[in-house]
Amino acid sequence: MTPPIPRDIPLPLPAPEGFLEILLIVSFLIHILFVHLMVGGSLFSLVCQIRGLKSPDYEKLAYRIMQTVTVNKSLAVVMGVAPLLVINTLYAPQFYASSALIGDMWMAVIPLVTVAFLLAYAHKFWWNHFINIPELHIGIAALETGLFLFIPLIFMTNVNLMLFPEYWPQVKGFFSAMLLPNVLQRYLHFISATILFSSLFFVWWSGRKSFQNEVGFSRLRVISVRRFFYAFAFGATVFQILTGLVVFASLPPQGMSWGFTLLLMLGGLLVLPAMWWMWQNLTHPGHLLDDRLKEITACFVCAAIIMGIARHDYRENALADHKSAIAEKTANYQAAVKDAREQAQLTAKTQESQTLVPGESAFNLNCAACHHPTLTTVGPALQEIKEIYANNPAGITAWTKAPGKKRPDTMKMPGFSQLSDDELTAISQYLLSH
Template sequence: MTAPIPRDIPLPLPAPEGFLEILLVVAFLVHIIFVHLMLGGSLFSLVCQIQGLKTPDYEKLAYRIMQTVTVNKSLAVVMGVAPLLIINTLYAPQFYASSALIGDMWMAVIPMVTLAFLLAYVHKFWWHQFTGIPELHIGIAALETLLFLFIPLIFMTNVNLMLFPEYWEEVKGFVSAMLLPNVLQRYLHFLSASILFTALFLVWWTGRKPFQEEVQFSELRMVTVRRFFYAFAFGASIFQILTGLLVMASLPTQGMGWSFILILTLGGAAALPALWWMWHNLTRAENLIDDHFNKIIISFACAAILMGIARHEYRKNALADHQSAIAEKTANYSAAVKEAGEQAKLAELTVPKASTPGEAAFNQNCSACHHATLATVGPALQEIKAIYAGNPAGIVNWTKAPGRKRLEGMSMPGFPQLSDDELEAISQYILNH
């Protein structure tokens, strides 16, 4: 399968490529943290709100979680600008092509994000107005959550399609791009990461003294709530491992490399101690939930950083040949443009200059329609000479007020920009040519 090779615009990068690559990894990691917290917070708020139909304490918890969602979604959008701009800078031909191939859905991101944000605000700020109609309130939360779930799938489909130009000719819109190898596996991996990081965030957040004073849960209820989130975090960690193996097994080989495999392995290994500490806390009643918590966060943070680096390494490997082919095509195009420019300059130097002002004015204003011997748009110069022999004033008067002499011919345009002297020079040139 031959990958389409577009030609790039030969513009210099605004900074060294290596610096932009580091900046891309850092900016993406910062952005994805808030995306995880936005999506996971929306999911947990919905789950707790449903649980609150039976246990009112969970309704109060859902309301507090929803307050974090509107903050995190704003940060997710703001922090997403940098990685989007950098990836457009480093991989402009590929990202432009993939965006165009799923253009309808890609453009739909803006109205979907707008609607999701409006629903999030309705869900949060009208919370107490929906006391008597919880079904409607939960329905709004569910629609908001579905949008938050779907929007990242569009981004993931686009970025995945960008990596594999050999599939571009096969893609017929968003659905066919989404069904390409690796997209759905990567999405499940992303979703489990959102649940994991948000659950750990909520374990910390609900353990703060200001939160405990605000919600006024009993000590037993507070432990139950925190263990509820802790259990979600542990389950999501296991799911992360399983989906990570699926992603690894389904990755196309062109992005593979020893450096990628090494970094990915180190990232997986960095998360293993966190799993042990979490299991230790969940299964041993004598252990407090906060035991090893800081170490768990550090372990997962190291894993996330290494995974982010591995992600970029795979992208760089996958597009290396395509980038090289684009660079070669662009260089050939630039050389052809330079050669054409040089030939045009040479041709300009070799064109004989007009010997009289009349010839120069004729070449500039009349030669496009009047050939010396052939009738083209207008009559040939031979025919004009025969009509106006010895009558240069006739040519001047006709040019000042032209019309159509033959039904099959075009009406001649006027030339008000020409002076009488120029018209006289042109008529003399025609009659003496």
């Protein structure tokens, strides 16, 4: 199906395009990091709380984790403003189109986020109120986590739909856009990144010196908590690679390029040493004392930056044709508007020269204000003038060039020395013949 090509409003960008692209990549990565920590934190708090039903130390852990979630969620929201604005600026026709196509759900993001945040606060602040009704507490946590997991799917559906205008005609609302061939695997790839980055964050967080005092475990050892998170990080990395391969295989070919493929391979290679170190930590618990967390994190951060650049590269490639088609349509439209305007001016001019007899417009402009056809106003009526000057246009011309003072009850008529003889003759003839 041929994609619809909207016409753009050719406004200048507020900053150089390259700068906006870098801003988009960087601000998006920062935003998504906090989204990972927020969604992952909520998920881990839920998991630990469920586990806490049997071993109470995990319930304490769940509570501490929940305290990070509310902070990270505020950062995720604030950091989300910049990439959203930049994407609206750089890809206005595509992003507006895809947002409108999933409009109901896109709008629902606001109430859903609000409810998720309120649930998160209820979950955290009323922790002790729920001590005797853990099912309800866990139910709230599950609902909160469910919303936190669902909201990114809306964003993903939108930014995916935006890339493929050829799907626009067939999309009927959010769910049909969500079921397009490559959304769900992208989403799973995203969720595994969520688990990976939040696990690493909690490895670091539980390794801080003050952690033991903050959490007050009775039996659980910090080292077991860190292994717990490392196990998730390792598993998520494996899942990340697998879903990544599926995403790559299912991406529509129009965005593919060698640059994109090489970037993905480079990002993938960077993950290997991190996996090796994590594996060492898991299989030799003694390693956790010197667990190379910095190196592991550096590998994943570099990989994420490279993936972010690759993602942008794919988007630009995928949209290149559509963008130039829009630019062409916009240019054609502007040329047509210019043509139409010139044409209209031309027709107006010829109509005027056809319908107005010589002298009419000059009479209207210079004389009509004071001379009414039948009534005496400032000056005498044309009827009267016609009687005086019947068959004598030259007399009118002579008077008009240098009016005398005739009628006692009127002002003196101003002279019209600025009009040429030809113009005055035309006026006089028109005056006498109408």
